[in-house]
Amino acid sequence: MAKKIKIIVAKPGLDGHDRGAKLLARIFAEEGMEVVYTGLRQTPEMIVAAAEQEDADVVGLSSLSGVHNYFFPRVVELLKDKGLNDVLVVGGGIIPVEDYDFLQKSGVKAIFGPGTPTMEIVNFIKSNARAR
Amino acid sequence: MKRDYAKEILAGSPQAVARLISWLEDEDERAYSIMEELYPHTGRAYVIGITGSPGAGKSTLTDKLIRIMRKGGLTVGVVAVDPSSPFTGGALLGDRIRMSDHSTDPEVYIRSMATRGFLGGMAKATCDVVKVLDAFGKDIIIIETVGVGQDEVDIVGLADTTCVVLVPGLGDVIQSMKAGVMEIADVYVVNKADRDGADQLNMEVNARIEQDIHIKMSGWVPPVNKTIAVDNVGMQDLWESILKHRAFLEESGRLVEKRRKQTYQETLRMIHNELFRLIRDQLSEDGRLDRLVEEILERKRDPYSTMREILSEWLDSTPKYKEAL
Amino acid sequence: MFDEKVLEKIKAGKEKWDQGPVAKTLAKAPEQKPVFTTISGTPVERIYTPLDIAGLDYERDLGFPGQFPYTRGVQPTMYRGRYWTMRQYAGFGSAKDTNARYRYLLQQGQTGLSVAFQLPTQAGYDSDHPLSMGEVGKVGVAVDSIEDMKVLFDGIPLDKVTTSMTINAPATVLLGMYLALAEEQGVPWDKVGGTVQNDVLKEIICRGQYIYPPKPTMRLTVDLIEFCQKHVPRWNTISISGYHIRESGSTAAQEMAFTIADGIAYTQACVERGMDVDSFAPRLSFFFNAFTNVLEEVAKFRAGRRYWAKVMRDRFKAxxxxxxxxxxxxxxxGVTLTAQQPLNNIVRVALQTYATALGGAQSLHTNSYDEALCLPTQEAVTVALRTQQIVAEESGATDTIDPLAGCYYVEKMTDQIEQDIDDYIKKIDAMGGTLAAIEQGFIQKEIQNSAYRFQKEIESGERIYVGINKYTMEEPPPTNLLKVDMSVGDVEAAKLKKLRAERDQAKWKAALDNLRKVSQTDENVMPAVIEAVKAKATVGEICDVWRDIYGQYRPKEFV
Structure with missing residues (x-):
């Protein structure tokens, strides 16, 4: 059977803006991925536990409350602690461009700002997700 | 270095479990040798099936049951099955949300699975996943599925105790009877029991139980539990009902009987699935299947003789099967 | 409103026009698109004429400002008497930082305050809770205890300003602090004016700052309404919000329909509590969005006013x-703002402000042009406030009331939106009411489907968004963005530690015990909450009492 990309879509922290996360979850599923939507108020520990148990290939993080510099690197760090080095971590939301560099250096492979065409995100994931 | 997944799983590695489950879902052949090694370590877990219409509150019930089990010191594995889209092949798996209180508890392992719309595939993978979690050492394994369609009924067949969840106002009794789900209940749950129509539903279920001759013969009358899972009402009673059913199965010897039946079904199904997969894959590989289909469509041949032709090729020419014959 | 004969003439004329000049022009050059739609996806005709509003009855459907059905406005003189309240939502960092911005805004001519609380406060956690990591002082001000509230309003007399607080599930706690502070300032409660959002249903529908399951959280909402009706008569006890529904992707009609559905649920709950509808309904207030399609927004506001008036008169017998x-x-x-070419947002906000003025709002917050990039800078906030002032003082929109009344298009669309609202309300009633519709995910799914449709339209280029899918350009990364000091978290945690060590322990414990006791009965919780905040119980501690009793809400997600 064809392998499916499994992706966790998570909202770290207390931010409740999930329009983008839900929209992308739907679009990822339409693109044939298996999408685990974790809902709001996720700690990095919860997100990483989900990624581990679900054997996720990709973790997509969404934040609009300005806490990305704390949460995104923390998720990458916890994944590494667990030896999950090949999980692709991407992020989106309201993230100042000046933070992109820092986030990418911390291991977030791509940041998608407001207005990014959804297919650009889908294609990035499809071409960068690991094989299992 | 080649990883020894079986050893890692038996030593308690959630990552090894996770990867093995993915391979099982993908029907990746790497899974089978590991499963062989794990099999002797299975048969210890108690399996609970939770089924009901979408919106019946299954995940919330599961969440609250996990809480009770954890308080009692039991470790838990959860398999939450949601349908894949028949059009895109993708799936949205949202059951973890309501179980997020347990997501960082190392003694709780939750896995979401999509049905992947393949004949018998879900039943097969779920059955295997239960074994993996069993070998992984979970005391209780919960399978949560939407109770529509034959495949789901199959899955419930995997459970030692099956809970059928009904809610007032959805016409659940009639729907469930149609889907053949009413027969398989060991425990009924009337969830959202504070809603209008709960008493009516309760009566309908009880009437249904009264009428069912098979139930009367079986020695176990399924209890009807009222719950309001979201407010944590009635959950302890539900758990007691499950425990009572377990005690009944164990004391009456039915558990052994039930598992014998399951093993019988499962063994046959595995052989069936693997044969099917091998033949399908080989026929698809060189495009022969497409050509056959075209010829059948054009009435140059018929599907019946085609089936016999293929089977005889496989059974006669494959040395492994020749030997068996 | 029109003579039959006149209508017939117009009809004949329109047919001639369609077949003549229009057909001729179309034969030479087609229109830009086969179908024109509003941003909500509603089809728009080439022209509107009296034929489209032939059934309009001036007295019945429009009336005069300040008179039923209030289509033209809720006051007889509207902006000729007084402009809308210019109220900029603000809050960041510590109470001290925010206090400074409030004083600045009041100096600049702003006429009311609007408190943005940090997410931990909104979610009922203290600044030192594990889930607050990284969030302290980020999107709003950190308020953990009455001590923070004191600093926040330092030098601002509570009888001289009105304050709007965006707080929902813990609304009782923050209002409790505000009232306790008023007492300390020597301001009697009947001189205190303002608003708490207190709209927990839309948190469950779309905004995500819920804490408790629907039933207990509704109980707290109604407790607050009941308490204020008796003791704080000038307080707007709830701000029933469509704003976030629209932000989540709904259409204009859905925004109005679901907000009214929530309004019906709250009114019903208060009536079931035994309150007379006219004792509390005058203090119910609403909160809406304004998008850039000016005429559709105006129609939305007018339709909403008319429908709500009928609901209150006919359903609740007010x-x-x-x-x-x-x-x-x-x-x-907020979602109309683009990160691309951010200065364009000033124009969007100006049009939205214009729509708001033409629509007859009571107060307005204008967004800052940099908000798709970060929290707004002072400069951007000033431009946003000036936008309101320009529309109020220069545009002429405020000189006459409801200037678009009688416009064929706007009247037609007003009717159409009202019809859409009515269809939704009937559907929701049939499902067993708003709570049932939320529980079944109906409202959430409707909103998400609209959001999805909109996204697809943008991506296919069917709908133009300047700077996103047309007129795009390379631009250097923006500079001069507001940064919140990450150390606020540590400072707040230290403050909490000190507070917990120094408060009167016996008094604190007794107050929380009493709150727990009261919360398990049907008694109104507000007095016990006020005692608890005075005893320096924190937001997190009070909310934990209820978490313990009521449990926490876990949404069913309908993606």
Whole structure:
């Protein structure tokens, strides 16, 4: 059977803006991925536990409350602690461009700002997700 | 270095479990040798099936049951099955949300699975996943599925105790009877029991139980539990009902009987699935299947003789099967 | 409104026009698109004529400002008497930082305050809770205890300003602090004016700052309404919000329909509590969005006013005209702002402000042009406030009331949106009411489907968004963005530690025990909450008492 990309879509922290996360979850599923939507108020520990148990290939993080510099690197760090080095971590939301560099250096492979065409995100994931 | 997944799983590695489950879902052949090694370590877990219409509150019930089990010191594995889209092949798996209180508890392992719309595939993978979690050492394994369609009924067949969840106002009794789900209940749950129509539903279920001759013969009358899972009402009673059913199965010897039946079904199904997969894959590989289909469509041949032709090729020419014959 | 004969003439004329000049022009050059639609996806005709509003009855459907059905506005003189309240939502960092911005805004001519609380406060956690990591002081001000509230309003007399607080599930706690502070300032409660959002249903539908399951959280909402009706008569006890519904992707009609559905649920709950509808309904207020499609927004506001008036009169048998008035705050559309070419947002906000003025709002927050990039800078906030002042003082929109009344297109669309609202309300009633519709995910799914449709339209290029899918350009990364000091978290945690060590332990414990006791009965919790905040119980501690009793809400997600 064809392998499916499994992706966790998570909202770290207390931010409740999930329009983008839900929209992308739907679009990822339409693109044939298996999408685990974790809902709001996720700690990095919860997100990483989900990624581990679900054997996720990709973790997509969404934040609009300005806490990305704390949460995104923390998720990458916890994944590494667990030896999950090949999980692709991407992020989106309201993230100042000046933070992109820092986030990418911390291991977030791509940041998608407001207005990014959804297919650009889908294609990035499809071409960068690991094989299992 | 080649990883020894079986050893890692038996030593308690959630990552090894996770990867093995993915391979099982993908029907990746790497899974089978590991499963062989794990099999002797299975048969210890108690399996609970939770089924009901979408919106019946299954995940919330599961969440609250996990809480009770954890308080009692039991470790838990959860398999939450949601349908894949028949059009895109993708799936949205949202059951973890309501179980997020347990997501960082190392003694709780939750896995979401999509049905992947393949004949018998879900039943097969779920059955295997239960074994993996069993070998992984979970005391209780919960399978949560939407109770529509034959495949789901199959899955419930995997459970030692099956809970059928009904809610007032959805016409659940009639729907469930149609889907053949009413027969398989060991425990009924009337969830959202504070809603209008709960008493009516309760009566309908009880009437249904009264009428069912098979139930009367079986020695176990399924209890009807009222719950309001979201407010944590009635959950302890539900758990007691499950425990009572377990005690009944164990004391009456039915558990052994039930598992014998399951093993019988499962063994046959595995052989069936693997044969099917091998033949399908080989026929698809060189495009022969497409050509056959075209010829059948054009009435140059018929599907019946085609089936016999293929089977005889496989059974006669494959040395492994020749030997068996 | 029109003579039959006149209508017939117009009809004949229109047919001639369609077949003649229009057909001729189309034969030479087609129109830009086969179908024109509003941003909500509603088809728009080439022209509107009296034929489209032939059934309009001036007295019945429009009336005069300040009179039923309030289509033209809720006050007789509207902006000729007084402009809308210019109220910029603000809050960041510590209470001290925010206090400084409030004083600045009041100096600049702003007429009311609007408190943005940090997410931990909104979610009922203290600044030192594990889930607050990284969030302290980020999107709003950190308020953990009455001590922070004191600093926040330092030098601001509570009888001289009105304060709007965006707080929902823990609304009782923050209002409790505000009232306790008023007492300390020597301001009697009947001189205190302002608003708490207190709208927990839309948190469950779309905004995500819920804490408790629907039933207990509704109980707290109603407790607050009941308490204020008796003791704080000038307080707007709830701000029933469509703003976030629209932000989540709904259409204009859905925004109004689901907000009214929530309004019906709250009114019903208060009536079931035993309150007379006219005793509390005049203090119910609303909160809406304004997008850039000016005419559709105006129609939305007018339709909403008319429908709500009928709901209150016919469904709830209200007698007091004030019970029937849809009074509302507006915020310009946050999701309409683009990170690309951010200065373009100034124009969007100006149009949205214009729509709000033409629509007859009671107060307005204008977004800052840099908000798709970060929290707004002072400069951007000033431009946003000036936008309101320009529309109020220079545009002429405020000189006459409801200037678009009688416009064929706007009247037609007003009717159409009202019809859409009515269809939704009927559907929701049939499902067993708003709570049932939320529980079944109906409202959430409707919103998400609209959001999805909109996204697809943008991506296919069917709908143009300047800077996103047309007129794009390379631009250097923006500079001069506001940064919140990450150390606020540590400072707040230290403050909490000190507070917990120094408060009167016996008094604190007794107050929380009493709150727990009261919360398990049907008694109104507000007095016990006020005692608890005075005893320096924190937001997190009080909310934990209820978490313990009521449990926490876990949404069913309908993606």
């Amino acid at each position: 007698k007091d005209p004030r019970s029937m008035m849809l009074r509302y705050h507006v915020q310009t559309g």
